[in-house]
Amino acid sequence: MKQRTALIAGASGLVGGECLKRLLASDAYSMVTIVTRRSLGGAAEHPHARELIVDFEDLDSVRTELRADHVFCALGTTIRKAGSQARFRQVDFEYPRHLAELALANGAQHFSLVSALGASSKSGVFYSRVKGELEDVLRGMEWPSLCLLRPSVIAGDRKESRPIERLTERLLRFAPGTWRSVPAAQIAAAMVATARSAPQGVTIIESGAIAAAAGSALGAS
Ligand SMILES: NC(=O)c1ccc[n+]([C@@H]2O[C@H](COP(=O)([O-])OP(=O)(O)OC[C@H]3O[C@@H](n4cnc5c(N)ncnc54)[C@H](OP(=O)(O)O)[C@@H]3O)[C@@H](O)[C@H]2O)c1
Numbered sequence: 001m002k003q004r005t006a007l008i009a010g011a012s013g014l015v016g017g018e019c020l021k022r023l024l025a026s027d028a029y030s031m032v033t034i035v036t037r038r039s040l041g042g043a044a045e046h047p048h049a050r051e052l053i054v055d056f057e058d059l060d061s062v063r064t065e066l067r068a069d070h071v072f073c074a075l076g077t078t079i080r081k082a083g084s085q086a087r088f089r090q091v092d093f094e095y096p097r098h099l100a101e102l103a104l105a106n107g108a109q110h111f112s113l114v115s116a117l118g119a120s121s122k123s124g125v126f127y128s129r130v131k132g133e134l135e136d137v138l139r140g141m142e143w144p145s146l147c148l149l150r151p152s153v154i155a156g157d158r159k160e161s162r163p164i165e166r167l168t169e170r171l172l173r174f175a176p177g178t179w180r181s182v183p184a185a186q187i188a189a190a191m192v193a194t195a196r197s198a199p200q201g202v203t204i205i206e207s208g209a210i211a212a213a214a215g216s217a218l219g220a221s
Contacts, residue, residue: 003028003029004028004030004068005031005032005067005068006029006031006033006068006072006195007032007033007035007066007068007070007103007108008020008023008034008035008072009035009036009073009075009095010073010075010076011034011036011040011074012036012040013074013075013076014074014154014157014158015114015154015156016074016188018156018184018185018187018188019072019187019188019191019192020034020040020043020049021188022189022192023072023192024048028195028196029070031048032046032048032049032050033050033051033065033067033068034049034050034051035052035054035062035099036051036054037053037054038053039053052065052066056075056091056095059099059102060102064106066099066102067103067106067107068103068106068108069108069110070108070109070110070111070195070198071099071100071110071111071112072112072192072195073100073111073113073114075091075095075099076092077092079127092130092131092134093130093133093134093137096113096138097137097138100138100141100143101141104141104143109143109145109198110143110144110145110146110195110198111138111145112149112191112194112195113134113135113149114149114151114191115131115134115148116131117150117152117178118131118150119132119134119148120132139202144198144200145198145200145201145203146201146202146203147195147199147202147205148202148203148204149187149190149191149210150204150205150206151182151187151207152172152175152180152181153169154181154182154184155169155173155182155183155184156183156184156185168181169181176208177208180207182207182210186210187210187214189215190205190210190214193214193215194213
């Protein structure tokens with residue numbers, strides 16, 4: 001199989017960290033570029049990893065280095081952490097949009113985004129609207145292959161304390177498929193599995209379908 005190159009943003013986060021593990025363990029990728037604002041330490045010492053440390057406000061300064069076949073984006077913040085809706089939008093919309101634009105211009109073929117359940121540019125909920133607007137702008141770029149994953153609340157071992165999110169995640173473990181919380185590892189497995197076939201056009205993976213998309217890739221590390 002022809003080996004490809006990957007680029008990941010958000011690798012210090014919950015889903016991004018799981019995704020990075022899988023990319024580095026996969027025989028499908030010869031090199032993984034980790035675009036990050038701070039060093040990941042150990043993970044970046046892998047022989048197939050290359051760390052690109054940059055302030056995301058200044059992505060243009062590394063534009064020629066944002067080059068890979070497949071791009072994985074798990075960037076994000078919370079409104080509380082960001083401090084304002086405008087700042088949240090900067091991280092959850094502007095940074096991914098800019099990254100996608102630069103990577104596509106450099107010849108990337110597949111873009112995989114961790115979006116969110118209910119993402120819609122017409123939503124009355126600010127968070128869902130920002131996610132939907134990002135999805136729309138990515139579609140408009142006409143990626144050869146675009147994968148939008150829309151998880152419900154994400155489950156996993158988060159270092160940061162988010163008590164309300166954690167409680168919601170626990171309650172939603174037993175909810176119907178559409179709402180059920182989704183393990184970060186499952187989302188990451190679905191991202192990497194979908195990238196393997198990189199289906200043409202837009203693939204939307206709703207929350208309840210993420211487990212199936214992860215399929216046998218889950219458990220493979
Ligand atoms: N949490 C949920 O239940 C949930 C549900 C549905 C969808 N989502 C979406 O899924 C995506 C991934 O979620 P997650 O929980 O894995 O995220 P996470 O653990 O909070 O990780 C977020 C990543 O974004 C990076 N980031 C945040 N602010 C940044 C900034 N100003 N500049 C550069 N990088 C920045 C973080 O880097 P640092 O480590 O340097 O901060 C980290 O790598 C997000 O878009 C989120 O909105 C989340």
